[in-house]
Amino acid sequence: MEAVTQGMADVKIAGDKYRSVLNEETENTAWRHGAPPVYDAVNKLFEEGRTKVWPEGSVEEAVQNAIKSWEMELSHKTRLYDFKTINPEKFKLIVNGREGLDAEETLKLGSYNALLKTSTPKEFQYYKADEETFESSHDAFRSAFPRGFAWEVIQVYSGPPVITYKFRHWGYFEGPFKGHAPTGEMVEFYGLGVMKVDESLRAEDVEIYYDPAELFGGLLKGPTQSGCLRANK
Numbered sequence: 001m002e003a004v005t006q007g008m009a010d011v012k013i014a015g016d017k018y019r020s021v022l023n024e025e026t027e028n029t030a031w032r033h034g035a036p037p038v039y040d041a042v043n044k045l046f047e048e049g050r051t052k053v054w055p056e057g058s059v060e061e062a063v064q065n066a067i068k069s070w071e072m073e074l075s076h077k078t079r080l081y082d083f084k085t086i087n088p089e090k091f092k093l094i095v096n097g098r099e100g101l102d103a104e105e106t107l108k109l110g111s112y113n114a115l116l117k118t119s120t121p122k123e124f125q126y127y128k129a130d131e132e133t134f135e136s137s138h139d140a141f142r143s144a145f146p147r148g149f150a151w152e153v154i155q156v157y158s159g160p161p162v163i164t165y166k167f168r169h170w171g172y173f174e175g176p177f178k179g180h181a182p183t184g185e186m187v188e189f190y191g192l193g194v195m196k197v198d199e200s201l202r203a204e205d206v207e208i209y210y211d212p213a214e215l216f217g218g219l220l221k222g223p224t225q226s227g228c229l230r231a232n233k
Helices: 020-024 040-049 059-076 103-109 111-116 134-144 212-219 226-231
Strands: 092-095 150-158 162-172 186-197 203-210
Touching: 020 059, 040 150, 040 162, 059 111, 059 150, 059 162, 059 203, 092 111, 103 111, 111 134, 186 212
Parallel strands: 092 203
Antiparallel strands: 150 162, 162 186, 186 203
């Protein structure tokens, strides 16, 4: 969910110190927006707002960067065989104990919809993932967080092959979201993840647990904008 696109590289692939796979891409990679993403703005937000600075070469740094790279591929690549961070044949994403999504399903839905799907009755849903497309979901959160939605590892409890970690996700609500005016305040939530990796450190099973109310409590705090609200019905 971190990658709210901040701009696209015009000619060649730009390096990224937190997503090393971007430095290994070729011109044959199929990008969703025609070119690789540039993360300058969200990297700045991350560096200014992170609560942990992990030592270079530490397990925590490796896990943090691996998951940033995985999210980048999920948000910006269109073909599974271009992915370097997951094992497409075995990959499964499980969120809050729901039925798992395989690699194709996760790629089709996109990171936001995959993480925000819920079995709660629609009248009680903050966000109706079943009614959103990949594009509309990213547009909604790009609008709400124009500087990006940063992500950091808070703690790693166990290393490979089963990595267990705690994370923090945050951004500044500076644009409208689903008919709600921005407040300018920080919106953040915490969660836990369990990721099983293969011998090449590619993700096979990813389980994520968090409380969506922490996210939407901040996004729905802004006053409703009647024109926007009608447009989103």
